[in-house]
Each structure stands twice: as C-alpha cells, then as structure tokens.
Amino acid sequence: GQQVMQIPQYQHVQEGEDFTTYCNSSTTLSNIQWYKQRPGGHPVFLIQLVKSGEVKKQKRLTFQFGEAKKNSSLHITATQTTDVGTYFCAGLRDSWGKLQFGAGTQVVVTP
Amino acid sequence: DVKVTQSSRYLVKRTGEKVFLECVQDMDHENMFWYRQDPGLGLRLIYFSYDVKMKEKGDIPEGYSVSREKKERFSLILESASTNQTSMYLCASSPTIGQGDHLFEAFFGQGTRLTVV
Numbered sequence A: 001g002q003q004v005m006q007i008p009q010y011q012h013v014q015e016g017e018d019f020t021t022y023c024n025s026s027t028t029l030s031n032i033q034w035y036k037q038r039p040g041g042h043p044v045f046l047i048q049l050v051k052s053g054e055v056k057k058q059k060r061l062t063f064q065f066g067e068a069k070k071n072s073s074l075h076i077t078a079t080q081t082t083d084v085g086t087y088f089c090a091g092l093r094d095s096w097g098k099l100q101f102g103a104g105t106q107v108v109v110t111p
Numbered sequence B: 001d002v003k004v005t006q007s008s009r010y011l012v013k014r015t016g017e018k019v020f021l022e023c024v025q026d027m028d029h030e031n032m033f034w035y036r037q038d039p040g041l042g043l044r045l046i047y048f049s050y051d052v053k054m055k056e057k058g059d060i061p062e063g064y065s066v067s068r069e070k071k072e073r074f075s076l077i078l079e080s081a082s083t084n085q086t087s088m089y090l091c092a093s094s095p096t097i098g099q100g101d102h103l104f105e106a107f108f109g110q111g112t113r114l115t116v117v
Helices: none
Strands: A004-007 A008-016 A019-025 A033-037 A044-049 A055-060 A061-063 A073-077 A085-094 A099-101 A105-110 B004-006 B012-015 B020-025 B029-038 B042-051 B053-056 B064-070 B073-078 B085-095 B114-117
Touching: A004 A085, A008 A019, A008 A033, A019 A085, A019 A105, A033 A073, A044 B073, A073 A085, A085 B020, A085 B042, A099 B042, B004 B085, B012 B020, B020 B085, B020 B114, B029 B064, B029 B073, B042 B064, B042 B073, B053 B064, B073 B085
Parallel strands: A008 A105, B012 B114
Antiparallel strands: A004 A019, A019 A073, A033 A044, A033 A085, A055 A061, A061 A073, A085 A099, A085 A105, B004 B020, B020 B073, B029 B042, B029 B085, B042 B053, B064 B073, B085 B114
16 A cells, blocks of 8 residues: 655754755655644644645745655754654555555754 | 534543544534554544545544534544543544645644543
C-alpha cells in the first residue's frame, strides 16, 4: 500500500533559523496536504498542493510539491517560538478522501 | 465556526471493558474517520465512513468496530479493551465536495486520551 515517509522525525531549531521538513511517497499523489499540531492540540489543516511543481507560501512557510508528485517539502524561514509543534504531511489515498499521514516532524524552538 | 466534538478528553478503562468513543460534527460532512496517534507512528486510520451506515476498515481495524447511525455522529467501539489500545484517539470529518484548495480538508476533534489498565 501507499507509504508516506517524513523526515526528520525531530527538529531542534534556534529561533531565527530556517529549517525544512520533507515528505516522500512510494506512489504518485494526486494531492498532498500539510497539517500542524500544537503541543496538547489536534492537527489543523495548513495547505493543500495539487499541481506538479506547485509552490505556495503562507507568510514564513513555503510549501512545495515535487515535479513527479511523489514528494513535498515545508520550509520555515526565521523560525519563531509560535512554530513549535508537529507538522504532518498527508497524501490523498483515494477518491473518497482517505488520507495517508506521515509520522510527522516534531519541531522544538529554543529562544 | 466548524466543529468536531469528541465526548471525552481523557478516559481510563479496565482491561476487558467495552469502550465507546463518541464523535459529533456539525458541518454536514459525508466523511468521518477514526485515527489513533502514537509517538513516532503518526496518525493511523482505524475506520472510515463515507455515509450513514457505511463503513470501511482502515489500516488497523483489529479490536475495533464503528457505528454511524446518523450523519453527524461516528462512534468507535473497543469490544474488549486491552493495554495495547492505550493511545490518543482522534476523530475527523471531511467534505466530499471541496471548495477551492480545501478539497477533502480534514477537521479534527480535540482527541481522547485513553488509558487501559
């Protein structure tokens, strides 16, 4: 079945630094979504990418979908303490709307 | 404000008990999901429902069953709780017709942390 791998599993970042988390699928994805889960919270939708090579920005967050639609990345610029949490990517598994989640990247930010 | 509500935030049950986890959504979504979340494993799909009385097994359905008698309510049942079912359980819903860039966007409940002793 479809596998979605996410690296790194854990990221320790100094405030102000940039970092990137990566998502790789064993199969071509029609759609990839990114979610953020704050400590003690639940996953919240950030963005969806659909087109090959698509790049979308949300303030300091840049999301990219690979040309082959098998990988994606999230790049955060000038990390802030509000960026703390776990970031999940999720690939659409079928036309019913089932998602295959990666294991997540847990981000810790030190001032 | 859209909402998915899970009946309990924390739950402690004994081994062998039958456990019901309830989830209600107010967005008239067709799809509803139950996931369990464990450290390092991400969110794993237990069961999925795409309509009232319709259900489909996810990746880890063993030891669980579900019920969807009404569109807004999706229940997860642990037939006989075991210690390896200690976990965070997350309910989610999503529409089947999306708006713009939000097709199949999943809305999650606050989660139920279940401990089986």
